[in-house]
Structures are given as C-alpha cells and as structure tokens.
Amino acid sequence: MTGVIPAHVNDAPPPVYADSLDIPVLFRNGPARRPYPQWRTAPHAPWDTAAAFPASDGWYAPTTTWREIIKAATEVGRDVTPNLQQIPQLARGELVARVSPLYAYLGLHDVTPKHPLPHSVGRRLTLNAVYEHGTERTAKNALGYRLGMTMAEWACRSLMGLGQTWHLEDGGPDPALADTFKDPTRRLPDLWGLHEAENAYWLIEAKGGNVGKTTLKDGWKQLSEGSKILHAYAHRRILVGAAAQPHGDLFLTIDHDQHPGQPPLDTVGVSPAPTIPGSPEDHLGASDDALMGTARAQMLVYLALRSSPPSQLRTIALSADRTTRRRRREGITIPLERDDATRALRADARGAAGNLDDEQSLREGARLMGLDDFLTRRIPGTEVHLGMSRRLFAACARLHYEDQVIAERTPGLRAEDQRLTEEPADEEAEEEHRRNQRRIFREQQEEARPRVRRLLRQAYEQGADREWSDLLPDHQEPRLDLGDHPDLLEAATPETYLALRQDDLPYRR
Incomplete structure (x- = not known):
C-alpha cells in the first residue's frame, strides 16, 4: 500500500504566525492508559510526514494554526442542511454551536517541554479558568464532544491528508453496505473518509475531554464493529482521543491499525500526487465527485451567507490564481500574511480605485488585475x-435547489414542518422517526446523484462569469473590500475563505 512517507524525509520548518501553536500527538497501536505527563516529558519528533500517516509510532509535535482548527470545527458534524431548506438562517446557529465551545473553554499558554524542538513555537492549547472553576458537567460533556470531533477532523485531514470526512450513519462508502451501516442497533464509529495516496478507506472514532483508557476501549469496540462491515476493503481504524485537563496541555492519542483488502470503489476519479495528496478542492476542475463533496461540505456556510442581510455581506479580494492556495504540508488552509501576490494585487487595485466611478467598475478592474472576489461575512x-x-457559491445554490426538491417530497423532514404536540413524544420514537426521514432523503439524493453531478458542474463553470447580484436572493451587489486589515488573520483554500481577529484568539494564560 502506498502513501506512507519515510520519517527521514524532511521539509522546511512551518512558518510561524500569530495564531501558531503546537499540539503533542502520540501514535500507538491500540488503546492504553493516559500517557501522563509524557506530552511534556517525552522526546517528541518533528512532524516531517507530508499529509500522510507517519512511518512509526511515538510522540510528535506538529505545529498548526488556530485558523486550521476552526476550519476543521466548521466542517465536521452531522449534515443538518436537509432540515434547513426553508429556514437557512438556522445554519448560522449550527456554525455557532460548532465553534463557540472552543472559544468558550480553551485557552493558550506558553510551555517549555523537557525536550524542546528547535522549530516549535512553545505555545499550546489548554483549558481556561472558566472551564476549571465554573463549568457544569453537562457543558464539559458538550465541549468534550465538539473537541473530539474537531481534533479528529484536524488530525485526519490537516495532518495526515485524508479527504473529506462523512458521517458513517449516512450509509458509509459502499452503497451495497448502506443498510448495515445505517442499522441503529449497531454502535459504529463517527466518520469515514478516503485517503487518496493510501488508496484505502479510514474509519474514525472521536473522543474528547477527560479521555481515559475506558473511554478509548469503548471507541475501539465501535471501530471493530465498523471493520466487521467493511472487512472486504482495505482500511485503517483510527481512534482519536483529544485529552485536556486544567493546567495541562491539549494532546492527542491516535490509536490505529490497518486491514488489508480490495481497493476502494472508483468514485473520486482523481489520480493522487505521489507525495502530497491534495484536498478535494484541489481537484474540482477534474472531478465531479470532488465538486459535489466540497459543495456538500460547504452547505452550512452557503446557507449562512445566502440568508444574511445585504448590509452584512462584503466581498474580499484574493488572487485568482488558485495554485497559490493548494494544500501544503502545514495543512488545508493557507495563511495570507505571507501571500505577497495577493497583497500586491490588492495594493494595485486600491491605487486604481481612485480613478473609478462606481462599484461595478472597481470590481471589473480588480478582475483584470488578476483578483477574484469571495463573498464573506462574520458569523453572528x-x-x-x-x-x-x-x-462554489453557484454550485452550492444548485445543490440547495435540488435538495429542496427532494425535501418537498419528504414530509416532516424540514424544520418548518415540525409542530408541537400536546404531549411530549417518546424520545426514542422521535429519534427513530428522524432517522427514517434522513434515510429516505439520502436514498433520494443517491438516486439523483448522476443528474445532479452534471448540473453542479455546469453551475460551477458558469458561476465564474456571473455577478453576485445574480446569485444572491436580494439581487444586490455587495461591497468589494480591498483593504489589508492587519488586525485580521486571514486564510484561504482554492475556493473558501476564513478570517478571525487577532484580538479574538483564545485567552492566553
């Protein structure tokens, strides 16, 4: 099996940014007791593997950014968009639910490990004082779930190069096994994905919070149950434990094993690079499945933008050359502080803005200079x-429309169809009903997939030449922002944008 890069292959150290931080990660071949306090005392190796599974177990100290972690938080979780077809404003609430626990209870602190690495930044995540002294158990459990899912997404995608992750409850990678994966009586892992370079599926279970051996063994059982179903295919089992304690460092344990078998189904249609597999966004021009997967993953953001008041929207200027924002060894997102090309193009456009009379002329002039404008807003x-x-917005709009058509044929699925009853329903019965509605919706999505793929490709290719006023429901053209915004920490991928204020980083103890 290909895709594992030897540990001796080195690369230049990752650049240091205002939100850079180190995350200790322990790879091992199965659940064991908490490795206290080895995240500080054990020798750590630098993360030299390039978007691949490491060649050997042990402690590593990769450096990432808070932006990369927030990107993972916004994209991992159950797909709730089928329930939001007529109330897209609720998408903003789901994004809040995915991000706010991390801001509420995590902090940063400076550390000096026993065996420091020359290129580490010496800053790690920890639990803040609010969590330590004032948080109830239910809130701690909520953080544990969100932290586990976020860090599993970050570890698998940003660190090890896995493609898009999907909830296993939606049917898994093989349609022939979908009913088995959807069986509610089975305790299965959270996520699955396809690793292009390894040409193998990954089954992923996430645990977060005060993670001990008992919790991890329970997660390993869930992975074993998933392996029984997927046994015919080559796959890895990945158990990510995101452990955090007051005054300690956030660290990960990644327990794993590998199963031989037949190669994955040919659904992606992309030949991976021999060393650094790209993210799905790197393949949108060549793969209809990558385009559909990316549009599906960005549907929450699309709905949040589409439902926003025009006064809250703006467009941000980025270089139209997507090759500058392809996946790199450090992760999926590319911080823009050192994107000299974009900064220079923005400066040129600002210089020319004084000679232009209106917004449309400004936008056209920016395009001629090699800039593209991405729609954005701060999520309330x-x-x-x-x-x-x-x-990508145009592709999401088409996918949203096709989902609406399916939702109209699935009574009771949409949030706006729900009505209060005089007596509270049995919780288990309600969950079974919701699961059945999601199953019907997903089955209809799969039936429509070949036709929708073609429609998304058409929308994506035509979208580059459409005006924002044609794509937005209020038909207004948002303001083009050419500013540098030194207080913003910006990051981008080929088709998405993320930024946060430097003053809003987690509290530093």
Whole structure:
C-alpha cells in the first residue's frame, strides 16, 4: 500500500504566525492508559510526514494554526442542511454551536517541554479558568464532544491528508453496505473518509475531554464493529482521543491499525500526487465527485451567507490564481500574511480605485488585475469570518435547489414542518422517526446523484462569469473590500475563505 512517507524525509520548518501553536500527538497501536505527563516529558519528533500517516509510532509535535482548527470545527458534524431548506438562517446557529465551545473553554499558554524542538513555537492549547472553576458537567460533556470531533477532523485531514470526512450513519462508502451501516442497533464509529495516496478507506472514532483508557476501549469496540462491515476493503481504524485537563496541555492519542483488502470503489476519479495528496478542492476542475463533496461540505456556510442581510455581506479580494492556495504540508488552509501576490494585487487595485466611478467598475478592474472576489461575512455569535468563491457559491445554490426538491417530497423532514404536540413524544420514537426521514432523503439524493453531478458542474463553470447580484436572493451587489486589515488573520483554500481577529484568539494564560 502506498502513501506512507519515510520519517527521514524532511521539509522546511512551518512558518510561524500569530495564531501558531503546537499540539503533542502520540501514535500507538491500540488503546492504553493516559500517557501522563509524557506530552511534556517525552522526546517528541518533528512532524516531517507530508499529509500522510507517519512511518512509526511515538510522540510528535506538529505545529498548526488556530485558523486550521476552526476550519476543521466548521466542517465536521452531522449534515443538518436537509432540515434547513426553508429556514437557512438556522445554519448560522449550527456554525455557532460548532465553534463557540472552543472559544468558550480553551485557552493558550506558553510551555517549555523537557525536550524542546528547535522549530516549535512553545505555545499550546489548554483549558481556561472558566472551564476549571465554573463549568457544569453537562457543558464539559458538550465541549468534550465538539473537541473530539474537531481534533479528529484536524488530525485526519490537516495532518495526515485524508479527504473529506462523512458521517458513517449516512450509509458509509459502499452503497451495497448502506443498510448495515445505517442499522441503529449497531454502535459504529463517527466518520469515514478516503485517503487518496493510501488508496484505502479510514474509519474514525472521536473522543474528547477527560479521555481515559475506558473511554478509548469503548471507541475501539465501535471501530471493530465498523471493520466487521467493511472487512472486504482495505482500511485503517483510527481512534482519536483529544485529552485536556486544567493546567495541562491539549494532546492527542491516535490509536490505529490497518486491514488489508480490495481497493476502494472508483468514485473520486482523481489520480493522487505521489507525495502530497491534495484536498478535494484541489481537484474540482477534474472531478465531479470532488465538486459535489466540497459543495456538500460547504452547505452550512452557503446557507449562512445566502440568508444574511445585504448590509452584512462584503466581498474580499484574493488572487485568482488558485495554485497559490493548494494544500501544503502545514495543512488545508493557507495563511495570507505571507501571500505577497495577493497583497500586491490588492495594493494595485486600491491605487486604481481612485480613478473609478462606481462599484461595478472597481470590481471589473480588480478582475483584470488578476483578483477574484469571495463573498464573506462574520458569523453572528462567533469571532469567525467565513466565505467562498462565486463559482462554489453557484454550485452550492444548485445543490440547495435540488435538495429542496427532494425535501418537498419528504414530509416532516424540514424544520418548518415540525409542530408541537400536546404531549411530549417518546424520545426514542422521535429519534427513530428522524432517522427514517434522513434515510429516505439520502436514498433520494443517491438516486439523483448522476443528474445532479452534471448540473453542479455546469453551475460551477458558469458561476465564474456571473455577478453576485445574480446569485444572491436580494439581487444586490455587495461591497468589494480591498483593504489589508492587519488586525485580521486571514486564510484561504482554492475556493473558501476564513478570517478571525487577532484580538479574538483564545485567552492566553
């Protein structure tokens, strides 16, 4: 099996940014007791593997950014968009739910490990004083769930190069096994994904909070149950434990094993690079499945933007050359502080703005200079700005329309169809009903998939030439922002945008 890069292959150290931080990660071959306090005392190796699974177990100390972690938080979780077809404003609430626990209870502190690495930044995540002294158990459990899912997404995608992750409850990678994966009587892992370079599926279970051996063994059982179903295919089992304690460092344990088998189904249609597999966004021009997967993953952001008042929207200028924002060794997002090309193009556009009379002329002039404008806004209730390109927005709009058609044929699925009853329903019965509605919706999505793929490709390619006023429901053209905004920490992928204020980083103890 290919895709594992030898540990001796080195690369330049990752650049240091205002939100850079180190995350200790322990790889091992199965659940064991908490490795206290090895995240500080054990020798750590630098993370030299390039978007791949490491060649050997042990402690590593990768450096990432808070932006990369927030990106993971916004994209991992159950797909709730089928329930929001007529109330897209609720998408903003779901984004708040995914991000706010991290801001509420995590902090940063400076550390000096026993065996410091030359290129580490010496700053790690920890639990803040509010969590330590004033948080009830239920709130701690909520953080544990969100922290586990976020860090599993970050570890698998940003660190090890996995493609888009999906909830296993929606049917898994093989349609022939979908009913088995959807069986509510089975305790299965959270997520699955396809690793292009390994040409193998990954089954992923996430645990977070005060994670001990008992919790991890329970997660390992869930992974074993998933392996029984997927046994015919080559796959990895990945158990990510995101452990955090007051006055300690957030660290990860990644327990794993590998199962041989037949190669994955040919659904992606992309030939991976031999060393650094790209994220799905790197393949949108070549793969209809990558485009559909990316549009599906960005649907929450699309709905949040689409439902926003025009006064809250703006477009941000980024270089139209997507190759400068392809996946790198440090992760999926590219921090823009050192994107000299974008900064220079923005400066040129600002210089020319004085000679232009209106917004449309300014936008056309920026395009001629090599800039593209991404729609963005700050998500209310968070400190995060999210956005996307016009062609991805156009693809999401088409996917949203097709989902609406399916939702209309699935009574009771949409949030607006729900009505209060005089007597509270049995919780288990309600969950079974919701699960059945999601199953019907997903089955209809799969039936429509070949046709929708073609429609999304058409919308994506035509979207680059459409005006924002044609794509937005109020038909207004948002203001083009050419400013540098030194207080914003910006990051982008080929088709998405994320930013946060430097003053809004987690509290530093």
